[in-house]
Amino acid sequence: MDEAEDYDVVDYWSEVKLDIVKEYLTAYSTIMAAQKNPPFSYVYIDGFSGPGVCISKATGEYIPGSPLNALNVRPPFHEYYFIDMDGGKAAKLQELCAGMDKVVVREGNCNEILLEEIFPNIEYERYRRGLCLLDPYKMDVQWRVVEEAGRARSLELFMNFPTMDINRNALRKDPSKIKDSSADRMTAFWGDDSWRGEFYQEKDAPLPIFEVEEEREASNLQVVNAYRGRLKDIAGFKYVSEGMPMRNRRNSVVYYLLFASQKPAANDIVEYIFNKYKDRGAP
Numbered sequence: 001m002d003e004a005e006d007y008d009v010v011d012y013w014s015e016v017k018l019d020i021v022k023e024y025l026t027a028y029s030t031i032m033a034a035q036k037n038p039p040f041s042y043v044y045i046d047g048f049s050g051p052g053v054c055i056s057k058a059t060g061e062y063i064p065g066s067p068l069n070a071l072n073v074r075p076p077f078h079e080y081y082f083i084d085m086d087g088g089k090a091a092k093l094q095e096l097c098a099g100m101d102k103v104v105v106r107e108g109n110c111n112e113i114l115l116e117e118i119f120p121n122i123e124y125e126r127y128r129r130g131l132c133l134l135d136p137y138k139m140d141v142q143w144r145v146v147e148e149a150g151r152a153r154s155l156e157l158f159m160n161f162p163t164m165d166i167n168r169n170a171l172r173k174d175p176s177k178i179k180d181s182s183a184d185r186m187t188a189f190w191g192d193d194s195w196r197g198e199f200y201q202e203k204d205a206p207l208p209i210f211e212v213e214e215e216r217e218a219s220n221l222q223v224v225n226a227y228r229g230r231l232k233d234i235a236g237f238k239y240v241s242e243g244m245p246m247r248n249r250r251n252s253v254v255y256y257l258l259f260a261s262q263k264p265a266a267n268d269i270v271e272y273i274f275n276k277y278k279d280r281g282a283p
Helices: 012-033 066-071 087-096 110-121 143-152 163-169 180-190 194-199 213-233 264-277
Strands: 041-046 053-056 062-064 079-084 103-107 128-134 155-161 244-247 253-261
Touching (some): 012 041, 012 128, 012 155, 066 079, 110 128, 128 143, 143 155, 163 253
Antiparallel strands (some): 244 253
């Protein structure tokens, strides 16, 4: 194993997320493998894969990241696509996956790679299906990717809704202080600039995101629910989970884990898993 500083240190809420996704991966693969008439070809996609291994902040031990969890699922997926912008992390994951002919590791911007290279090959009519994890730290997922995933009808999606980054950079108490670069990122994330009118009143009074904790959480949930509505109404996902708030040690929401699909059974399974893990706090 390389030096510890080469790997991300993850707090307990990230470990919860990894366990949630891993549990659903097993359920998804089991269901898909059972389809025989016709048989389906199904793939796993990780848009922010990292090096495949991370370090638990609680124990200091190396733990599997989402790519290794996916590779360990049985029955196995037919193909795996791992993407990371960081060349060093992509290289480490490439070493980890050496000799695995069903694995493709790519360095680069997942927004471009997904739209140009991967999503076009997950064709509904050819009985191709995919499960995609988009788990960035910030507003790095562009709406056009999410919308295409919904329109394809062949993809299910786990997504990190980055509440903290949105609060810090896009939904400021004084909208005149929003940097142009932050506004542009929010527009790309949201899909258009309707977020300005939706979350700022006529007198430029935003949702009370920077007030007391209870008000801030209510405001965060309002923003998340607006985005969930876009996943249904614009992207075309038939089912979108209520979202699981991932909390830090002060019980503040760091981000929401969302799930979107076309099948009620998939949504039911994820809601069951969310409910199972919702009260798991810091060790």
